[in-house]
Amino acid sequence: MFKINFKIALRNLLKNKVYAAINIGGLALGLTAFVLLLLFINHEKNYDQWDTQLEKVYQIREMHDFFTPDNKPHWQDIGDSRIANLLTEKVPQFKHVTKISNNWGNGYSSIKVAQNEPVLQKGFRDADSSFFKVFPYQFIYGDEKTAINKPHTVVLKQSIAKQLYGTDKVLGKTLKLVMWRNDPGEEYTVTGVVADPATAQSVAFNAITHSGNREKDPENPGSSNYCQIYALANQALDTASLNQNLLKVYIDFKKASFAQRKINFADYYKEGKKPGLMAFPMQQVHSNPALSSGWFDKIKPIVALSIFLLLVSVINFVNLATAQSVQRAKEVGVKKVLGAYKKQLVMQFLVESAIQSLLALFICVALVEVLLPAFSNHFEVELSFWRSKQLFSLVVQLLGLFVLITLLAGFYPAWVLSKYNPVKVLKGNYESGFKGMALRNGLVVLQFIIAVTFIIGIGVMQMQTSYIAHKDLGFDKSKLINIATNYDDNFAERIKKIAGVQYVATTTQVMGNAFNVPQKITYKDQQFDINTVTVSMDALPALGAQVVSGRIFSREYKQDTVNTAVLNETAAKLLGKNIVGQMYKSGEGEHQNAFQIVGVIKDLSLIHISEPTRQYS
Amino acid sequence: MIELKNIEKYYANKGVKSYILRHVTTSIKAGEFVSIMGPSGAGKSTLLNILGMLEEPTYGEYHFMGEDVTALNERKRIELYRNHIGFVFQAYHLIDEMTVAENIEAPLLYKKISSGERKSRIADILDRFNIVAKKDLFPNQLSGGQQQLVGIARALVAQPSIILADEPTGNLQSAQAEQIMDLFKKLNEEEKITILQVTHSEKNAQYGNRILNIEDGVIKEDLAVAVR
Numbered sequence: 001m002f003k004i005n006f007k008i009a010l011r012n013l014l015k016n017k018v019y020a021a022i023n024i025g026g027l028a029l030g031l032t033a034f035v036l037l038l039l040f041i042n043h044e045k046n047y048d049q050w051d052t053q054l055e056k057v058y059q060i061r062e063m064h065d066f067f068t069p070d071n072k073p074h075w076q077d078i079g080d081s082r083i084a085n086l087l088t089e090k091v092p093q094f095k096h097v098t099k100i101s102n103n104w105g106n107g108y109s110s111i112k113v114a115q116n117e118p119v120l121q122k123g124f125r126d127a128d129s130s131f132f133k134v135f136p137y138q139f140i141y142g143d144e145k146t147a148i149n150k151p152h153t154v155v156l157k158q159s160i161a162k163q164l165y166g167t168d169k170v171l172g173k174t175l176k177l178v179m180w181r182n183d184p185g186e187e188y189t190v191t192g193v194v195a196d197p198a199t200a201q202s203v204a205f206n207a208i209t210h211s212g213n214r215e216k217d218p219e220n221p222g223s224s225n226y227c228q229i230y231a232l233a234n235q236a237l238d239t240a241s242l243n244q245n246l247l248k249v250y251i252d253f254k255k256a257s258f259a260q261r262k263i264n265f266a267d268y269y270k271e272g273k274k275p276g277l278m279a280f281p282m283q284q285v286h287s288n289p290a291l292s293s294g295w296f297d298k299i300k301p302i303v304a305l306s307i308f309l310l311l312v313s314v315i316n317f318v319n320l321a322t323a324q325s326v327q328r329a330k331e332v333g334v335k336k337v338l339g340a341y342k343k344q345l346v347m348q349f350l351v352e353s354a355i356q357s358l359l360a361l362f363i364c365v366a367l368v369e370v371l372l373p374a375f376s377n378h379f380e381v382e383l384s385f386w387r388s389k390q391l392f393s394l395v396v397q398l399l400g401l402f403v404l405i406t407l408l409a410g411f412y413p414a415w416v417l418s419k420y421n422p423v424k425v426l427k428g429n430y431e432s433g434f435k436g437m438a439l440r441n442g443l444v445v446l447q448f449i450i451a452v453t454f455i456i457g458i459g460v461m462q463m464q465t466s467y468i469a470h471k472d473l474g475f476d477k478s479k480l481i482n483i484a485t486n487y488d489d490n491f492a493e494r495i496k497k498i499a500g501v502q503y504v505a506t507t508t509q510v511m512g513n514a515f516n517v518p519q520k521i522t523y524k525d526q527q528f529d530i531n532t533v534t535v536s537m538d539a540l541p542a543l544g545a546q547v548v549s550g551r552i553f554s555r556e557y558k559q560d561t562v563n564t565a566v567l568n569e570t571a572a573k574l575l576g577k578n579i580v581g582q583m584y585k586s587g588e589g590e591h592q593n594a595f596q597i598v599g600v601i602k603d604l605s606l607i608h609i610s611e612p613t614r615q616y617s
Numbered sequence: 618m619i620e621l622k623n624i625e626k627y628y629a630n631k632g633v634k635s636y637i638l639r640h641v642t643t644s645i646k647a648g649e650f651v652s653i654m655g656p657s658g659a660g661k662s663t664l665l666n667i668l669g670m671l672e673e674p675t676y677g678e679y680h681f682m683g684e685d686v687t688a689l690n691e692r693k694r695i696e697l698y699r700n701h702i703g704f705v706f707q708a709y710h711l712i713d714e715m716t717v718a719e720n721i722e723a724p725l726l727y728k729k730i731s732s733g734e735r736k737s738r739i740a741d742i743l744d745r746f747n748i749v750a751k752k753d754l755f756p757n758q759l760s761g762g763q764q765q766l767v768g769i770a771r772a773l774v775a776q777p778s779i780i781l782a783d784e785p786t787g788n789l790q791s792a793q794a795e796q797i798m799d800l801f802k803k804l805n806e807e808e809k810i811t812i813l814q815v816t817h818s819e820k821n822a823q824y825g826n827r828i829l830n831i832e833d834g835v836i837k838e839d840l841a842v843a844v845r
Contacts, residue, residue: 001727004719004726007719008715330712331712331713331714334711334712335712337704338699338723338727339698339724339727339728422671423666423672426710
């Protein structure tokens with residue numbers, strides 16, 4: 001029976017090629033979007049799942065207000081390095097505690113291997129000697145117990161070893177690591193190579209260096225060194241009771257520290273400021289990062305989008321299948337007369353849907369393979385399909401999806417078809433035997449609503465991007481490069497010597513950065529609130545600022561090196577007419593300075609519109 | 618074999634009952650060849666559908682081989698007609714996506730007959746009907762008469778005790794019609810299969826041994842056909 005039903009299904013698909021193509025193609029598109037999302041979710045969910053020992057690893061979070069965007073205390077995954085020793089001594093449940101440097105700045109360092117040109121690499125992180133006791137990385141070469149016991153040793157991941165040296169047999173080789181500008185650099189010896197784990201890691205690194213600096217804490221109790229702290233427990237612990245204990249230990253520690261520094265504990269922790277220390281299970285870190293929202297919150301819109309896309313293709317399938325079912329009415333009638341049960345007919349049409357969704361699934365797999373590189377690139381994740389290390393669970397998920405789609409798309413048409421009254425359809429009046437028009441109309445309306453919403457969404461996004469791309473910013477961005485670093489005259493001079501560089505300048509306001517300095521100024525005995533940006537001499541010409549009246553800063557005018565200001569049009573309007581050459585005052589008491597307005601320029605669209613521009617030097 | 622007692626069929630429309638069948642009481646014995654005749658709209662086809670259990674009477678008793686059909690649930694009823702009744706239609710109603718052999722096989726699939734048995738029965742019937750050469754053709758590649766032959770083969774392959782035929786020759790030319798009617802007669806006489814046909818044609822009715830004349834839902838006449 002299955003064989004003949006299968007044959008009938010294929011003959012029907014071949015007979016109605018256009019119908020089959022639309023149905024299968026539509027389903028394949030919807031599935032592709034969904035499978036891509038599925039891959040992404042799998043990737044995110046599998047963070048820190050590469051070893052069972054990680055169930056016993058905890059991220060230590062401290063409540064403090066350093067480095068927070070709003071200057072208020074938050075739970076943070078960077079904490080005082082002294083906490084590591086404290087935990088080792090006072091919390092017996094923790095077998096090992098490790099400290100690892102935070103990824104400061106953009107996380108790049110410069111690596112020089114032998115006589116090669118130095119390369120920029122991310123993820124060279126400094127840790128104390130316990131790192132590989134807490135994180136069970138698998139050593140391909142080297143000894144995990146002693147690899148980073150001595151200073152100036154480094155353990156590489158296999159992938160980066162191959163990238164840097166062309167091979168992973170690199171034990172004993174050296175590399176030179178330069179962390180920041182003017183860093184003379186230090187030589188490290190490779191003492192181990194670890195395998196790249198099967199799933200992504202929250203504590204991501206390419207190499208773990210051991211400089212030796214992580215072993216000691218600052219001697220002055222008033223200064224502290226911030227780093228990430230991870231602890232390995234004897235067993236998976238009840239975090240609630242553990243955290244109570246941690247808090248007690250922490251408060252004792254803070255009290256002792258404050259006593260040394262002559263700070264009153266009660267004075268320090270007031271107005272909502274509270275001491276806090278907690279252990280957070282490693283495997284939940286990725287979905288609940290400190291200070292930002294978890295990955296799932298971020299991709300909620302995309303989840304909705306792909307579910308809707310899948311839904312549209314399923315609805316499309318249901319509609320086409322039920323519309324086409326009239327053609328099959330006779331078959332149903334005859335089979336019923338021959339003695340088929342309704343259940344058998346439902347099964348037959350479900351098999352037909354299954355064939356179509358299976359074909360769609362094949363196309364979808366091909367499409368996913370084609371699209372995956374672009375998708376991975378866009379979301380900055382390493383996704384793979386066939387080469388995925390969780391291929392088995394992926395296949396199970398795809399099978400589940402296949403069954404779900406088959407039932408979702410196939411059940412209603414199958415049910416409608418199997419309901420036909422044989423007497424009516426065999427006499428030839430199908431339409432009277434056809435019900436469920438309301439549902440089909442409803443589905444079509446829903447499908448159109450979703451589709452139109454998508455189209456409008458695309459339109460809005462298109463307008464937004466074209467607005468951003470074409471807005472007149474008041475400066476010429478095409479020849480401008482922004483280097484995020486500290487300003488240093490020597491460095492600036494060296495950049496200026498590079499052929500093709502016209503201006504080198506610094507500002508306190510970077511394009512797209514909200515670092516404003518709001519100030520009150522007094523102009524003709526009236527107070528105004530304006531935002532100020534401090535710039536060096538060449539900044540305005542470098543930005544290509546367009547002069548409305550007066551002039552911009554120039555070396556030809558000696559007085560421009562100090563206490564002169566250029567306003568933008570918005571600020572100029574605020575202050576009134578004929579302001580070029582006038583003076584205004586800002587600051588209070590002995591810090592009060594008088595500025596001469598030397599010019600007005602067109603608004604520069606940085607972030608805020610009403611910011612006058614001026615210079616002190 | 619078949620006992621009908623006071624069968625009524627009507628549709629209630631705004632309180633008005635429109636009758637299709639009224640007080641139909643008759644019995645059909647195994648081995649009979651009965652023709653149901655009457656003008657269009659007299660209720661012939663409805664009677665046939667009720668006998669074939671495709672429709673239910675509004676009122677009355679229907680015993681098929683001793684079983685009270687109206688008291689059976691759907692599943693039991695399907696089982697009953699699947700095992701005992703073969704249908705032949707005026708428009709043949711072969712399944713377009715199936716070949717001749719597959720069409721003939723279809724009722725056997727629902728009877729859960731083993732594959733070997735199916736093959737031998739199909740081979741047998743193709744042979745008997747002289748259509749072996751056509752077994753891999755699709756219905757639209759056959760003439761009307763050939764299609765009806767397949768239709769009868771399909772009805773016979775399940776070895777029913779009765780064949781219900783609704784104007785089996787209505788769509789055929791007279792030469793083909795005669796061939797089909799001869800076949801029915803032969804099946805009735807040689808294999809003792811009970812046959813019940815609805816027909817307009819007096820000539821076709823003469824092939825049987827009993828004629829039921831229906832007018833306005835009532836059996837007007839119940840005649841025996843003179844043996845030729």
